[in-house]
Structure formats: C-alpha cells, structure tokens
Amino acid sequence: MSEFLQLMGEYDVLGAFLVNIELTAWSALFSLLLGVLLLMMRISPVSSLRGLSRVYVEFFKNMPLTIIMVFMVLGAFAQLKLTFSDTFAKNFFWLAVTGLSLYTAAFVCESLRSGINTVPLGQAEASRALGLSFMQSASQIILPQAFRGSVAPLGNTFIALLKNSTVAAAASVATETSSLMSTMIEYHANSILLIFAIFAFGYVILIIPIGILTTMLSNKLAVRR
C-alpha cells in the first residue's frame, strides 16, 4: 500500500489519464463530424463523392494506426512542416488528435452505415412519396433513425478510440499513460506488476461505464420495429 501511495505521489498518473481522455474527447468530436460527412457522401447520388468516401474508408480501415501516428510526426511535421502550435508538447498533442480523428472517422462512417441499413426501405419510400429531396429525407428521416440504430457500434468505436489514444506515444506525446507507464517501470523495476495493475485497472474503470452507458442508450434509443 505504501508502495502504491509512493508511486502515485511521485508520478502524475491521474494527469496522464486526463491527457488520454482529452485526446479521446477531441478525436471523438472531429471523427464524428468527419464520419457523418463521409456517410452523407457515401449514400449520396453523386458518384464521385461516393467513390471518394469509399476510398477513404477502405484506406484507413486497412492501415495500422501506428504508421499513421508515426507519419504525423516524422512525415507531416518533420518533412512537410505541418504545425499547430509553437510549443512542442501542444503541437504533438494536436498532431496525435489529427491522426486519431482521421483514422477513427472511417470506423464512425462504417458504424453509422450499419445503422442506416437498419432503417427499413419503407421509411425512405415514404419520404420520397412525400416529395422530400435527398438532403431532406437523409437529414430528417434516415439519419436520425440511423443514429439511434448505431449506438452500439458507435460506442464500440469510441471505446476503441480511448484504447487507441495510448498509441499517441508513437506521435511523441510523452505525457500520456503508456509513455508514463514505460518511464515508471524503468525507474521502479521492482514494482512492475503493481504499476501495470494501476494502469490496467485505470482503463477497466474508464471503459466499464462507457460500456454500460452504451448498452443503456442502445436499448433506450433503438427503434423497435
């Protein structure tokens, strides 16, 4: 117990988790926006936009997140001089958010698309019969139902995002959990099991409420047909 308290006093473990939560929150916001845009493109009658969205999703679904993160730092930042801020730490943070958002948007699009598939054909037919245009029927009839139908896969995607935020270590974000764990183990090799347990249970504690919330929401929001 004293060992535990000493470790918690010496290192800012909660702060590291906060960094991961921040990474997750920003990436969730941006990937949701980009994912909805991709979805609209994917279901639109315009073939060039459909193709673009499809290529995007296929590309990021089959690409390791690690290589995207490494690319953000060593390619986009070091070679192409893509910068968000003058401070190094802030800059790496936003580069990591960019990488995570680009990657997760593909999965958000796929989750929402699976939700669209649960909307019965009759809904679209009825909205067309009422004379709604594509944008009107998509935004007022189809997408609201699709969102409600895709709570479960979306929740899964965001839980994966929280876990993936540890990969920000590859984008040189030094204050997040996996980097901190690595440092702590380096200096306190004897309490390696305790250190791993602290971080592992931190994630279990973070993820269980999201899982329960997703279950509740998906049961509450699902359209019973």
Added chain:
Amino acid sequence: MNSDTQQTSLLFDAPGPKGRRKIFFINIVGALVIAGLIVMMLMRLHNPPGGDNQLDWELWRPALDGEAWTDFYLPGLWMTIKASIVAVVGSVVFGLVFGIGRLLPNVFLKAVSGVIVEFCRAVPVLMMMIFFWRFFAFAGIESASYWAVVLGLILYNGSVVAELVRSGVGNLPGGQREASVALGLTQTQSLMTIEVPQAIYAMLPAAVTQLVVVLKDTALGSIIMYTDLLQESRRLGSMYFNILQTLVVAAVVYFVVCWLLSRLAEWLPERMQKRTAAFAEPDPVAPIAILDPSNVNQMAVAKEVGEKRYGGAARRYHVRHRGSNATIRGWRLDRYRQGYDVSQPDSQVEPQQFEIIRFELPDFIKPKVDANRNRDDGGDGEDVKGR
C-alpha cells in the same frame, strides 16, 4: 457492388432528366474538389515551407530500389507476418478455451473465464506489450520484444475470439440445443458436439476480419523496438533522410496485405453459411468493447429487412438472442415478453426465428417449399402478434 447500389437506391429514385443534369453538375464540382485536394497535397510535397522537395527522385530512389526491399522491407514484412501467424494461432486456442469456458454450466469456470476475457478486452494492447516487454527483459528472455508483441496480441485478440465463439453459440437457433437435449445429451455434451462446432464455422469470417486487426496491431511492436516492417522502414528512412518516402512504401505494403485479407473475409461467409445454422457474416466493426451491448450484426438485420415481403418489420426476436452477449438460456421468457404465450399455442402464432437462413435446395423443390411457407406465414395479422 451489389450492396452499394441497393443502399443508394434506398434514398433516391432513379433521377429524371433534370435530376440527372443536377447530379452531373455536382459530380463535376466534386471531381474538381478532389483534384484540387490532390494538387494541394502535391504542391505541399513539392515545396514545403523551409524544407526539401519531397517529390525529388533522389529521395524516392533509395526507398524503392532492390537493396531497400531485400535488406529492409522484406525482412521487416517477414517479422510482421511471423508475429501475426503465431499470434493468430495462439489467440484461436485462447479464444476457444475461454469462450467455451464462459458457456459451460459450471458457475466457477464461467466466472473465471468471464473476468479474464473482459479484462483482456479492456486493457489497451500497447499497455500489455510494454508491460510484457519490460517483464521479459528483466527475466532475461531473449528477443523479449517479439514475445511481448505475440503475447499482447494473443491476450487481446484471443478475448475477441472468445466473444466470437460465444456469439456464434448465442446466434444458433434454439432448436439445435433443444434437439440435442431431447436426444439425451447433457448440457456440456450438447455444447461441445452440437453447438460449438457450428459456432466455429459461423465465426470464421469474423475471425479473418480479426486477422486484419492482428496484422495492423503488430505495427505497435515498433514502439517496443520490435523490428517489424514499420521499424525497418524507419531505420531505412533515417539512413537516407527520406523517412516520409519509406513510410509511404511501408504503408502501401501494409495496405495491400490487409486489403487482400479483407477481401477473403468478404468471400468466406457464403462458403461457411452452408455448414452452420447461425449467421456467418463478418461485422463491419469487429467486437471490441468490454460489456458491449450484444454486438448485433447490423448487416444481417438490414438484409432481413430488405428481404421481407412488405419491406419492413423484421426483427421479431429480441436483440438479446443475437450477438456476443446473447444468452440462449432465457429465450422462453423473452419470447413470452414479446407476446408469445406458450401455454396458449392455438391462439398464438409462433414467431419464426431466423428467416434469413435458407438452406440450399435444388430448384425443382423450391416452389413447393415457398408455397408452404407462405401459407404458414399467415399474412398481416402475424406481423402484429409477433412483436
């Protein structure tokens, strides 16, 4: 692709002349925007502020020549594939043991496997890899990073496979279990000889999808100094100061391998559907979450909806009987809650389960079977009752 056309036609009619003109116009604008984006990217590559021209052939040549392949990419790819294969075999074993453990009637075994599986699903793979890497290094094991990568992947993906086994069994029609219990098998026997073998066929496509995840996750190994494809391309890039170029080449290799595996996962279901009574469909998003809400296969639900005669009202069974949190134990109660009273069989219409499953019949039998089904189906009234 078939599903694509079906989806797009869901939202709009075949356009008339005016609509076609409009679409043509937007198409051109869209194409121009895409072209503009590509040009912008090339401009940035050509002339980054305060940097070198990244399109210079002098930078690309060392990233593409024969030596780069033989000395860096191919050994790296081999390391990636080696770790993936060992991890896949290990996670199938892990998944079968704990997936079946979670289904056994013994409460203790069930609880233990449940805790292990949920724990391994919640902890980020990178955390496990770093932990094992340091741990093995302290224990003095050779090639610690290799075993750390393999073990980390086995624990995470094994727990996903365990959930796939469980969802495969949960998705089987209740009749399979009833029939085997009626034949005098015990619960465990029915599980091992009837249900699990079918569940394995049903989960194969999803397992191949998981293979893509394994292959992608081996790239995490580069963080713990495992010399996989990503690490090798970084090393090559730091030799010639062309890391952007070598990363692009590595990305292309990763993409090609993963994309081929994804195609395999899409091709498998129709093969496997003949051998099982459960759904053999890969999920668009692999089951990831701890305590996830059932991982219902939304694509299968959508297909059901599309195939109904009136184009709607498909899911008569509660979601609880689908997906990885499905339980086959409480089906009778759920059915009752959904409006089917077993004690009044005459006044009730039996809700039909899993209409999506069509066993392959020769053509000359088909009309007869269809006629029977339509008569039993009963028409509109049953749709209301079935809810």
